[in-house]
Amino acid sequence: MTSPGLRRRLGGVNQPERALDYALHRARSWWHLEKWYADAITPDGDVLVVLLAAVRVAGAWFGRVTADLARSDGAMVRGDSPASRIAGGPGWLRFGPARIEGDVLVWSTPGLSGELTVRPRAEAVTMCGPLVALGHHALGWTVEVPDADVAGELRWPSGSLSLAGRGYRDRVWTDIPPWWLPFRTLRWGRAVAASHATTWIDAETLAGRLRWRWEDGVVLPGGGVPASAGEGVGNEPDATDVPGLSLGERRVLVDARVADIPSLRLGALRGLLRCLSRDLRQTRWSAPVRWRDEAGWAVHEEVVWR
16 A cells, blocks of 8 residues: 555656556466566656566576665665565566565565655556567567656665655566577667656667657657667667757766676576676666756666677
């Protein structure tokens, strides 16, 4: 249940009435990934990212919940915890130490815990459904919450924060083994201002380029997607292709090979993941934006496969 205090802070925005189905997909191979990404950005530029990610190998789930809070003053707070019991259905998800109940996301890790109430401003939207299909295998990407008003409480061993801002959540699932994924680069991002919101993908694949963007409730396939500053691997994405949107100075939130991200705690499996995943590297930024004369914030990233 949402506390009265959180309800008051969320205000009276236009909130879609819908129940998302968090049931796990049926995989058609021995490999199966389910991942939820959620973030929240405050007006001051604090950025919270919560990841629920798990793979099922030969019927057994191996999962992890990670939470990273990048404070506007440069401080970082991180937490992570294993997740082995995963199940979901209409309106609910159980993911180890995290859960979703209606519009509430709760998680608990030794380094960072929290409870967020997420009130969507727009309906869920599916990117291309599926995003990638290889024979009987597929990769699906659904933006469950393209834009939302978020409020809640964060706690860590040395402090706490009452958070209020704008939120986002998406879900990716696939039964394509990682070494079969056809990506060269994948650029994703989202930006919000007082009265606007957008999210995009720009992927370079073995079959060509895939572009998609959502803005203020409208899907714009192939149009107006932020592109890289130039061709080739390693160029940072920008947002100059979104009409009226310009980025300020970027702050790096993540810049590492995925196998080396400490919160995954892969240990001796690090080398195996590098090999199986083509040693993909992830860079994520946050940045202030000006959009149609309104101030706001963006979170965006680039993933590069070798």
